[in-house]
Amino acid sequence: MVANAEPIIESRPVPRVLRWLGMRVLFGVLTLFLVSVLIFLATEALPGDVARIVLGTNATPEKLAAVRVQLGLDQTLVAQYWHWLRGVLTGDLGTSLINHYPVGELLAGRLLNSLVLGVFALVLILPLSLLTGMLAARLRDRFYDKTLLGSSMIANALPDFVIGTVLAALFGTTLFHVLPPVALIPPGDLPWWHPADLVLPIAAMVIMGVAYLSRLVRVAFIDVLQSEYIQQAVLNGLSMRRILFRHALPNALGPITPAASLVAAYSLAGLIVVENVFSYPGIGTALVDAVGNHDLPIVQAIVLFMAAAFYVLNTLADVLANRTRRRR
Amino acid sequence: MLEVRDLTVGLSGGGAEIVRGVSLEVRAGEIMGVVGESGSGKSTMALALLGYARRGTRVTGGSVLIEDTELLSLTVRGLRAARRELVAYVPQDPGAALNPAIRIGNQLAEIGDRAGAGELLESVGLPGSREFLRRRPGELSGGQQQRVAIAMAVAARPRLIVLDEPTTGLDVSTQRRVLELVRDLCHGSAMAGVYISHDLAVVGNLADRVTVLYAGRIVETGTVGAVIGAPAHPYSRALLGSVPSTRERRELVPIPGRAPQPGEQSAGCRFTPRCAHAIAECGTREPALTLAAPGHAARCLRIGERLGRTETLVLPAKETTEGADAVLTVSGLNAHYGARQVLFDVSFALPRGNCLAVVGESGSGKTTMARCLIGLHDRQDGELSFAGARLPASAGARGREMQRRIQYIFQNSHGALNPRHPVGDSIALALRHFFGLRGKQAADRVRGALERVELPERFAQRYPAELSGGQRQRVAIARALACDPTVLICDEVTSALDVSVQASVVELLRSLCEDGLSLLFVTHDLGVVRSIADSVVVLNRGRIVEHGRTDSILGTPEHDYTRALLADTPELFTAPEPGSVPG
Incomplete structure (x- = not known):
């Protein structure tokens, strides 16, 4: 040796x-x-x-x-x-300058409300983006694909509050008036006791999330669909559904997963805007109120929490990206 | 069995046709070889036999009849069934064509039945164990992947199997086993086979009949004996002239010019601009496929005329004085990857102005050895010396002068040239680095380097993606030459090229060698070795098993491994009988 x-x-x-x-x-x-x-x-x-x-x-x-x-x-x-x-x-976030309640106690209920909104939105964003993106890749350059691309581009180019405002105007006021334009969830109530109040805020988040993520899904799928193993699957006489879900999906998930966790991280910012558009009692509205009132301990606590959440979601994206890279 | 009539495939936009009016017949149990250079439309035709056209292309006319089913008029559902039961496709690169995320057992079960998967794998010479079925394609070797692809193709017992260059990425012994498998499958089970390849030697050894494709058109078709023994079309002859042989040191004759792109208009025979026998009428009238002999047809106006045969020149072996003036010597070289030793006590010398070939299969350590010599492999020990001086193991420790005098050419010219620079800039960069040349001086040298590899000056402005594989490899050689090297290390430089292009690169390297350059030529292709190398080192599992002059090693091999390599190499030409006149 x-x-x-x-x-x-x-x-x-x-x-x-x-x-x-x-x-x-x-x-x-x-x-x-x-x-x-x-x-x-x-x-x-x-x-x-x-x-x-x-x-x-x-x-x-x-x-x-x-x-x-x-x-x-x-x-x-x-x-x-x-x-x-x-x-x-030590877990003591201080007391509110305005009403002298402990910050932790004040925010716990708000945090839960925001969490419910965020989780519901994500649970819808992921499969919806997957389906719309996949379909767009399959029907590449056809009418559906071009429509989706165009409208998602517009949705992402608009300032965050516009979609929520338009939704509230359409369904909450003059035109259809079927849903409450503001989400008035009394403190102490759990958000899902008021499902009608949840619909519009979740819809706004979902539209923004899907508009962004479905485009990433589309690109990932187009890459995979151009690969030789998909051509081979077509030549082997497999059905289109089987090719999309069994052959393309596992390979496309690689690049999609880290992108999806990044989308989750960016949804935090969307959350603040959407909550304020619909007056939804979450930490987003709490943050804006606190800034207006100069209630510094609350501002500090919320921003710190959001930074931590952002970091965790970003790290998750990195871990997932690394895992896919190592599997190749 | 298979009957193709006037099959035409064009670009979706209309106009340009990639495959033009191809008609073929293949009987059950018969293998039809389809031969052509890159861009001849052979892969497009192969896919059309499954009723498939790549994105951007469309089957615009003709018929593909398998037994009694017209493939081109089937419904989507019917076509899907036909692609399992009537016709199957074996891809060129199984590494890319098998889904990396799905276990091979599951992939097989999608086409045949799950219970038979193990048995199926055993029929193509793979273990049918449950453990093996649970592997993913990435856990198999290239040869194993190709066997799995073949097993998948025959899983539903189709009537026709289409193989698109299935052995291109494999080394000779694996290639031989895959070819045997194909032959047994077709001849044994009355399945028809269509075998696409650019390699006439492979087709000549496997197929019953051969069809030669040029610019999307059939130019010649007939039995193997007829097409290879008495080619009637000048293009077939030219192709044959570029095929090397392991039996004699042939001068390889490249085909001048390049194959036309789809859409390039021409009223006459498409081969006219490259043809040595063209007459005025060739440029204006495209001839019909005419019988040269029963069962042997060619598309040439001058069919039946006795055209002067292209003589293949057998070159004399170069006189060498062994070891007298070695420019590069290696002694006791060991190399490791991690804990694994890949080279064991390798010693040899490269005489000045000679070409030394290093041959072996993949995994024999030949590329590692080349990387040791250029100083890119750190975990090595042993003694290297260059022009009488000790050569440090690491390229960084060698100093600029030694770096300049030993140049390296990679197998993949695409990866070796910066895609964002015109190729002239890539050459100029080397000139600036080694000679400090800029501006006009550098431009002159770039022009000179391109001239030496027979590329026109204007190529300096082109980007690598605009060049063909052979042209890119020439640019890579030009860049090495611009450094004015003493030794050129060539790592499988022709293995990604068509035979006709390979011929031109081999002849270029030979002429450089005759001008005094010393070549170390790493390859697995013994035919190329015979054509270019003066002496040979045979590597097996990291050890030299045989070393000597090319004529004696390939003529009278002593080691079993060398004999096996020679036996596995497809050979197109029968051994010259003593006393017979060549041609």
Whole structure:
């Protein structure tokens, strides 16, 4: 044998994957830390005196000073950040400046509402995109394909709120008036107790998601349908349905899955807009309200949560992309 | 059994025709070979036999009759059934044509019945075990994949099997076994076969009858003996002249010019511009397919005339003084991939101005060896020396001068040229790197390099995708020549090319070698070796099993492995009888 003492790493793939995942988590924590600093600085930079927001315009200077001490606003920025971070790490997100409830308690119900909206939308987006995209690839350059391409391009080019507004106008007001234009879900109720209120917000999310994802699905399928193994399947006399679902789908899922998880991540931004269009009581509306009210602890908590969710979904996309690459 | 009449396939837009009025008859148990260069329309025709046209093309006329079924007038459903029960297709590249995501057992079960899948695999010489059926195509070797593709094709017991260059990517011994399998299937079970290939040697050994296709037209058809023994069309003759032989050092005669593209208009015979025997009338009138002898027809105006035969020149072996002046020597070379050793104690010398061929099957280590010599394989030890100086193992440690003097040409010229640069820029880059030349000086050298590989100056402006495979390979050679090398390492440079194009590349390399360049020619094709190489190294599983002069190694091989390789290589030409006049 040769005196070449290089260690052989190819034969042990499992630790490598674990190490990779460990690195991702570490980077995640680091990213979130940086995000938390940014959030803190940005919210602190918002105009307006927090003590005055808490007490109203008629407060006396003494009272203002007392509140500032109580909120720790007299301390240095670093100390204030440290105080906040320690709270976040121990599960204490602070209290609302407006109604003095704990932020966690205030947001829990909102979070559930948003989650329901997001999950319902995704559950519809994925299969719908798959079907419409697949059909477009199959009927490439025909009328259906061109219509889908054109309309999805328009849907994606429009600002996010337009689709929701159009839907609300069409089905919630003058024209058909079959569905409530605003989703009034009382606090404490679970969202699915009010299915009619859910329809339009979910529809808006689904239209935006499908318009984007179905185009990615279409391209992935066109690639696969041009491959030699699909030509061979046609030459083997297999039925079109079998070719699409058994032969093309497993191969197209490779490039589609990471794209789908990215779409899920971007849906977070859509969520904020859609919730506000329909006044849906989720964290999106809570965020906009909180920004308007200068309710800093709520803004900080929501943005931090969204950053974390975004990071997780992005990492998921990476993991899935990696997995497909390794299988090739 | 199969009766094709006036089959025509054109581009969907109308106008250009890829296959023009092809008529064929194949009987049960018979194999028809269809021969032509790339672009002759042979694959398009093969697909049309299954009633299939690629995207952008359309079967515009004619009939394909299999037994009593007219394939071109079937409904979608009927065609689907016909494609299982009447006609099946074996693709060129099973690696791409088998679905990577589906286990082969399931793929077989889609066409035949699941219970018979194991037995079916055994009939094509593969294990029929449950473990094997559970594998995916990616877990099989190229030969195994092609056997699976053939098993799938015959699973529903079709009456006709269409094979489109099924052995192109395989090495000779695998190729021989696949060809035997095809022959047994057709002759044994009264199935008709249509075998498409650019390789006359393969077709000559397998088929009962041969059809030669040029620019989408049949130019000659007849029994193998007639077409290969007494070709009646100048194109068939020209093709034969470009086929190498393992038995003698032939000068390969390339066909001048290039095959016409679909849509290029011509009133006369399409081969006229490349034909050595063309007369004025050839350019204006396209001849009909005329009988040259019973059962042997050709489409040539001058059929029946005794045209001067193209003499194939048998070249004398080059005089070499063994080991006297070695430009490159290798001694005790070992190489590894991870923990696996792929080269064992390889030693040989390349004499200056000689061509040394390194032959072996895939997996024999010949490409690894070439990569060791160019310095791209780090895990090697042993002694390399070049022009009397020690050659470091890594290309980075060699210094610019040594890098320049040893040049490498890859099998895949498509991957070796930057697709976003005109090819002239790719050559100029090498000139700037090694000689610091720019501007006009560089342009002059680029022109000179292209001239040496017989490409016109204007090709410098073209992008790799605009060139044919043979032209790209010439550009790659031109780039190496621009560096003014001492040694050229050629790694399977002709194996992706048609025989006629291969002939021109081989002759080019031979002329360079005669000008004093030393060549290390890595290949699996013993015919090409016989034509170009002065000496041969035979590699088997990383070890040299035989080493010597080409004439003696290929004439009187001593090692069993060399004998097996020679026996597996299809040979078109019968051994010259002593004393007979060639031609």
